[in-house]
Amino acid sequence: MRQIQIGNTTETVVERADYPPERIRDILGQETVAVLGYGVQGRGQSLNMKDNGVKVIIGLRDKGRGWDLAQQDGWVPGQTLFSLEEAAQRGTIIQYLLSDAGQKEFWPKLKPLLTAGKALYFSHGFSIVYKDQTGVVPPKDIDVILVAPKGSGTTVRRLFLEGRGINSSFAVFQDATGRARDRCLALGIAIGSGYLFETTFQKEVFSDLTGERGVLMGAIYGLWLAQYEVLREHGHSPSEAFNETVEEATQSLYPLIAENGMDWMYANCSTTAQRGA
Structure with a gap:
């Protein structure tokens, strides 16, 4: 970790050297990351994780807008490309990257699939922070984490392919397993972050x-x-x-x-x- 001076404040920043490939494999080697949604963030983050050796599957609405694009990118129906429900059931880490409105709509179907020990991952904390409006209240026996890239998913992917990384913020909202922080930071580096700055869900939103x-x-x-x-x-x-x-x-x-x-x-x-x- 690195100490950096921003204005008159010293901040501790997590960098790629803190989570090299072998450490990411140790943390995520037994995980299946189910990315729900293949919009700009879903696409960029999932492709970067796959290139980093993480086991990734994609969950989409059958024949929805992203289905053809996902296949063009190499995701295979029945192997790495599934319906939202099946991907959520198969995954041990659920990256909830639908739109805010889509998260609210799908939540009643997702919540029963969030069994003990899983992790629920966000890239924007809106659904959690505004739970009174969204109804998104996770079970107490799962991890709830956030990695929020400071740029579009297109930039996340482009910088990764250039060998660089994007700045991201991260937060742990709920640690049920004792592994939430490591899961969060390993994912943060795996999706293409160069530096990770700690925050909270509310401050991110x-x-x-x-x-x-x-x-x-x-x-x-x-x-x-x-x-x-x-x-x-x-x-x-x-x-x-x-x-x-x-x-x-x-x-x-x-x-x-x-x-x-x-x-x-x-x-x-x-x-x-x-x-x-």
Whole structure:
């Protein structure tokens, strides 16, 4: 584990070196991970785990949207591709990666299949935190864990194939077996995380919803649209308005921030640009 300084706070971070392949095999070698759902996260996480030697099966609604895609990716009906119910029955770790609405809908069928000693895994804590609305209350004799990648499943897969890893948060909500933390962290590395930051289910939900509804999926795009419209109203061509709004941000400035941080990006812009800040 590594101690890192973020602002004035020291945090302990779990990294890949803490859970090398042999340790992951020791922890997950006897497990069958049933991934319920083959959306963006389900696809990326399951393929990474399979490539890391974890025994993975996929659970989907028969002939649903992901069924053909799963087969194209090499999952075989009756061997590694099953209905939601059969996959949940076969799995010892259930990765519940349906949409929030899908989790609520399927929960009455899933709960009886969560027998003692299994683990229920989430990548977003909404269903647990808002149990009064979702009805998702796990049995007391199973582990309940979370690994939440800080990016889309597409990015999870892409970084893995590039030999890199995504930042993820992790949490243990319920430890019935005494193995919940190890299961959680081994899975976190197996799905492609490079670093794992500890949190709680509630903090993951609140930070995720704030981020997505604030900056990540809201404010940035609202600002882009507003600036684009102002430029167009003042006679600039669509291409010029786009280049000065979106293109420069995504293709120049943001990559610089990703590489070396905000201060470095700022210092490497013109003095005219700096005055705009």
